[in-house]
Amino acid sequence: MPISIVLPVTDRIGTSVENKKTYESVKVWSVALQARNSSPQSYITRRSRERRIDKRMQYVEANGTRIPAIGLGAWDLRGRICSRIVEQALRQGYRHVDTAEMYENEREVGEGLRASGVKRSDVFITTKIWPTHFAPRDLERSTKDSLVRLRLSDVDLLLLHWPNPRIPLSETIGALCKMKKTGFTRHIGVSNFTVPLLTEALALSTEPLITNQIEWHPYRDQSEIVAACRKRGIAVTAYSPIARGKAATDKVLSTIGMAHGKTAGQVSLRFLVQEGAVVIPRTSKVERLAENFAIFDFALTKGEMADIRKLGAAQHSVL
Numbered sequence: 597m598p599i600s601i602v603l604p605v606t607d608r609i610g611t612s613v614e615n616k617k618t619y620e621s622v623k624v625w626s627v628a629l630q631a632r633n634s635s636p637q638s639y640i641t642r643r644s645r646e647r648r649i650d651k652r653m654q655y656v657e658a659n660g661t662r663i664p665a666i667g668l669g670a671w672d673l674r675g676r677i678c679s680r681i682v683e684q685a686l687r688q689g690y691r692h693v694d695t696a697e698m699y700e701n702e703r704e705v706g707e708g709l710r711a712s713g714v715k716r717s718d719v720f721i722t723t724k725i726w727p728t729h730f731a732p733r734d735l736e737r738s739t740k741d742s743l744v745r746l747r748l749s750d751v752d753l754l755l756l757h758w759p760n761p762r763i764p765l766s767e768t769i770g771a772l773c774k775m776k777k778t779g780f781t782r783h784i785g786v787s788n789f790t791v792p793l794l795t796e797a798l799a800l801s802t803e804p805l806i807t808n809q810i811e812w813h814p815y816r817d818q819s820e821i822v823a824a825c826r827k828r829g830i831a832v833t834a835y836s837p838i839a840r841g842k843a844a845t846d847k848v849l850s851t852i853g854m855a856h857g858k859t860a861g862q863v864s865l866r867f868l869v870q871e872g873a874v875v876i877p878r879t880s881k882v883e884r885l886a887e888n889f890a891i892f893d894f895a896l897t898k899g900e901m902a903d904i905r906k907l908g909a910a911q912h913s914v915l
């Protein structure tokens with residue numbers, strides 16, 4: 597199944613010929629609003645609030661599911677800062693949070709989720725299993741421990757964090773599929789998988805893989821793995837999407853941003869979203885949450901996209 601970017605009607609703001617072309621393949625989606633067990637007044641209030649949020653929301657479809665196109669990256673966010681940022685992000689309209697057992701903050705992510713007051717079912721939560729826990733029993737134990745820390749009965753997406761050549765992939769993929777079948781996760785996927793590894797994982801998996809999470813920003817050309825994922829209906833989730841802050845001071849991105857009234861960081865995120873990616877920028881600062889989220893109300897032209905792609909020739913990793 598091909599991947600499609602799903603935009604609400606209100607986000608189709610491209611007016612130039614180039615922008616219209618950019619959106620030619622974009623499928624329109626209007627999110628159904630649900631109001632259950634409400635008084636007429638609270639129904640209207642809630643409905644208009646949800647509308648405000650939904651207007652800014654965009655999704656990437658992969659193998660039959662929809663992933664919010666922007667999520668909050670949670671690596672390196674600790675303690676109170678982590679729970680507060682998660683809470684604020686969700687209050688501001690984010691509907692996707694990316695954590696991992698390795699980040700040692702699943703407890704705080706869960707706290708932030710509950711403090712936000714946003715319904716659990718409205719938020720897409722991803723966690724990841726660390727490679728030393730890829731033997732089937734360890735993987736199951738790890739998944740359950742993550743759920744205990746998050747205080748959730750399931751996550752939306754469970755990923756293998758990095759490949760581990762020491763443990764046969766067949767065993768690990770089998771265990772990962774079991775986590776889906778037993779209901780501990782709604783979806784499964786991988787992270788940092790190359791084309792050959794992804795091909796192997798797909799051949800072994802009885803369940804669809806919905807994403808490959810990889811380092812992707814303007815300084816990394818990932819066209820080969822992106823094309824391989826797209827061909828198989830797998831979404832690409834771009835981690836370090838502002839190159840750990842480096843893209844926010846880039847001259848090329850700043851100049852492009854000026855033409856749109858946007859910052860270089862927003863241009864970096866918009867570039868990836870226009871390439872079809874899910875982006876998971878991290879910030880520890882509440883004031884930057886809104887900036888990073890405001891990337892669905894403008895579009896880069898073909899020429900601007902081409903100029904940004906040229907930066908990828910550097911093949912510079914920020915890890």
Ligand SMILES: NC(=O)c1ccc[n+]([C@@H]2O[C@H](COP(=O)([O-])OP(=O)(O)OC[C@H]3O[C@@H](n4cnc5c(N)ncnc54)[C@H](OP(=O)(O)O)[C@@H]3O)[C@@H](O)[C@H]2O)c1
Nearest residue numbers: 669670671835836837838839840841844861877878879880
């Ligand atoms: N699967 C994997 O192996 C893997 C590896 C790495 C990362 N990830 C995931 O991807 C997420 C994002 O990647 P990342 O944390 O490496 O890097 P990133 O999101 O590209 O960059 C984060 C850095 O950029 C700064 N920043 C954020 N917004 C900004 C803005 N608008 N203007 C200027 N600076 C800004 C942040 O500083 P402030 O805090 O000061 O705002 C922080 O230092 C991680 O948190 C994690 O969830 C996954």
